[in-house]
Structures are given as structure tokens and as C-alpha cells.
Amino acid sequence: MAVQQLANGRFAWQRRTARAEWLNWLAWLAGVALTVFCWRVMTESTIWDYVWDAPTQAADIGGRMVPPRWSYFPNILKPLWDTLNIATLGTLLAVFISVPIAFLAARNTTPSVAFVRPVAILVIVSSRSINAIIWALLLVSILGPGILAGIIAIALRSIGFIGKLLYEAIEEIDAKQVEAISATGASGPQTLAYAIVPQIMPAFAGITVFRWDINIRESTVLGLVGAGGIGLNLESSLNTLAWPQVTLILLVILGTVVISEWISARIRHAII
Template sequence: MNEPQHYSQLWQWRTPRVQLLLWAGWLALVALFVWCWQVMTQDTIWAFVLDAPAQAADIGSRMVPPRWGYLPELMAPLWDTLNIATLGTLGGVIMAVPVAFLAARNTTPSVALVRPVALFIIVTSRSINSLIWALLLVAVIGPGLLAGIVAIALRSIGFVAKLLYEAIEETDARQIEAIAATGAGRAQVLNYAYLPQLLPAFCGISVFRWDINIRESTILGLVGAGGIGLKLQASLNVLAWPQVTMILLLILGTVVISEWVSARIRRAII
């Protein structure tokens, strides 16, 4: 008597239908990329693109050596840039704290009304680049350091408030309930329950944002908002490439030092 034969089906990670859909998706993605590339490059003059390496080499040769004698003239604009970043960060942090508490689910007075307004403020601040803020403010309040400070502050609100309200929502509810069970008022709960948990995160977020703002404040002068960007724009306008090199080296050094200071402060706090 013949024994029954057992047939084993070959296992596949994806079924033929899924594989076909996957290949169709990749094909559609490639087609979309080709179409987007054609749209973006339809006005491109490829002769200029082919000549770009030679032009870059020519400009690079003119930028060397840097004009070291120009350094003393950059100290005052550099100080203005640091002030723009520092005061702008301070203003942004001050405005971001109440927005963060209004956006957090566990501290907002109204999830249905107040929280969406706070989230809208956060999204608006984060959606508009600091350079655009500066461009608008220069048109409103005129050129100068004030426009740069306010631009940095408005840009910082969304960044600080978003990270801070997420930290508020992650606070340990047991500590808050324990403080509230003693009969403490709202201010006391905030001071003894929320503040100890939020202080390390708040300080780390503030220092991190200050480090970012130093980078952003270096270019605000391109639209008239003060700082070392004014010197950079003036040097570019007259094709003073050795001065441009000196400014770029100074900006690079400033960013490296601010990154080191920011890292040390965050390490000491956290």
C-alpha cells in the first residue's frame, strides 16, 4: 500500500500580490522624483552649472589669505551678535514658559479651547524661520539690533515651548498628587512638584536654544537686523573676499566655542 505523499509549500516573506504592489510603489516613486527634478531644473542654465567648479576655484583663490588686519573691526559686530542671541533667547524663554504650561494636557485650563491656541502659537513660531521674522520686523520697526533680538525671541518660543510642554506631560503624577494631598495651593504645587522635575530639562533646553541662536543670529545682518551679518553683507557687496574669509573664520570659531560651552553647561546640569 502506497504511503500518502506530503507536499510542503515554499514559504515566502511577501506574497506575489504584495511584491507587485511594492514594485509598483517604487516605480511611482521614481516617476515622481523624475517629474519633480524636471520641474525644479526647467529654468537651470546648465552651462553655468558646468562652469561652477572653475568659478568656485577662482573665488577660493581670492579668499586666501584672510585679511587678519580686519579682525579688530569685527569685535563690535560680533559682540552685537552675541547680544542678539542671548537677549533673544532670554525673551523667547520667558514667553515660552506660559505657552508650554497652557499646551500641556496636565496643566492647561482647557484642553478643548486653550490648548489648541497654545499649540497654534508653537506651530506658528516654529514654521517661520528667524531670517523671515527679521525681514518682517525690519520692515515694521526698522533696521537694527532690536529687530534681530525680537526675531530670535519669536523663533525661540516654539522650540522651547514644544520641548518644555512635552517634559511637563512626562512629569511624575505621584509627586504632584502627594504635594496636592497636603493641601498645597496651585503656586505651591507648581513650586514643589513641577519645578524640581522640570528644572534640569528647562535649563538644558534653554542652553541648547541659545547655542542654536548664536548660529542663526550671525546671518540676520543680511536683512538689516544687526550683528556681524552686516559686515558680511558689506564685504560681499564689494567683493572683498579676504574680508569674507576672515568673517567666516570668526563665525566658525564663535560657533565652536558656543557649542563647547553649551555642552559643558548641559553636562553640568543634567
């Protein structure tokens, strides 16, 4: 620490020693230099004429996007319903798979910390590390385009999310309640049902509804890669430059997300 005794017997104090001060300066300098260098690399391939032109282009597309083509609305009701189904069924499927995995991954309920837990954690991590869109791309090429690929893509991505948050909730339960139930002579599964399940119920409900809410948003874009839902119409409208239809679809997605957010907030409020 930068404490020095002065000639007059008092103590001087500085936050850093002179050496640390210099190192700090150098680190900042290196950071700024790196940023400048990266900016140069990044902008090397930019065609600036396009960028300067951007406001005009944006205004042009914006002008063509309004007014929305309201008459297109009946055509997207069915895809919208598909989208909601993809999100809901995907979440449901993920719940069935992730609940057992969460119990296998939680330190206090796993049958084996050395063998089973790492496998469960691996499942959770690999599910989480791949975005739903990427899962959908893979599944569309395996299963062919359609809603099924969407549902499974959503489920695969959600397993990790629900599994991780749920196993953390399981690890945070009050151990005394577990001790008390097992002291009555209850079996392992009974202890799980009476001491652990009631404790994690609020977390479980909150996590599931939250994930469902996220999945509604994710499933709206899955159609872009052919996995069904309203994203299919978005893609075809974009491809045919039908800007008024794009506007309508975006508005409908916005409305759906707002409603799902409201519903999930209500459900969470009611359960917790």
C-alpha cells in the same frame, strides 16, 4: 498572509502575496518615473555652460579669499558683540514668554484642555513654522533695521522651540510626586513650585542652553536682512566683492559657534 498548504501537507511561506508583490513593483516604478520627470523639469532652465565652468570659478574665488584680511578684525568686534547680544537677549525674552505658554499647553497643567490648550499650541506651532530670517525680514520692515528687530526675531522663533520641548517635559513628569504634594494641603501654585518645577528643571536648563547655542548661529546671518550683527558686515563684504574680509568673517563665526557649543555643553553637563 502568503501561507499556502502544499500538496505534501507542508506549509510554504512568502513575505508577500503575489498581488502585494506586483503592487510593490508598480510603486517603485512610479517613484523612479517621477524622479526622472522631476530631474528633467529641474534642469530645463539650467545653463550648462555655467555649471561646467563651476570648478574654475570656485578656484578663482577661493584664490581671492586667501589670505584672510586680518587687519579687518577690529572692525567686526562690535558687530560680533551685537550678534552675541541678539542671541542672548532673544533667548532670554523667549524664555519669559514660553514658560507660561508651556504650562498652558501641557495637558496636565493647562487650565482647560478644550479652550486654553489649543490656543497655546497654536502660538507654539506658528512660532515654530516661521524661520528666524523670515521673522527678521518682517520685523525690519516694521521696526526698521537694527539690533531690536534681530532680538525680537530670535525670540519669536525660540518661543515655539522652547515652548514645545518644555511642555513635553511637563507632560512626562512623575504624577505621584504631584499627588503627594497636593495631599499635604498645598495650594495649586505651591504644588507647581514643589512638585513640578523641580522635576522639569534639568530639562528646562538643557533646552534653554541648547536654544541659545542655536540662536548664536542664527543671529550671525540675521544681518543679511538688516537685523544687525555680524551678518551686516558679511553682506557688505559680499556686495563689494571683498573676499578676504568674507573669509575672516566666516572664520570668526566658526570660532564663535565652536566656543558657544563648548560653553553650552559645559553648562548642560553641570546642571544635569
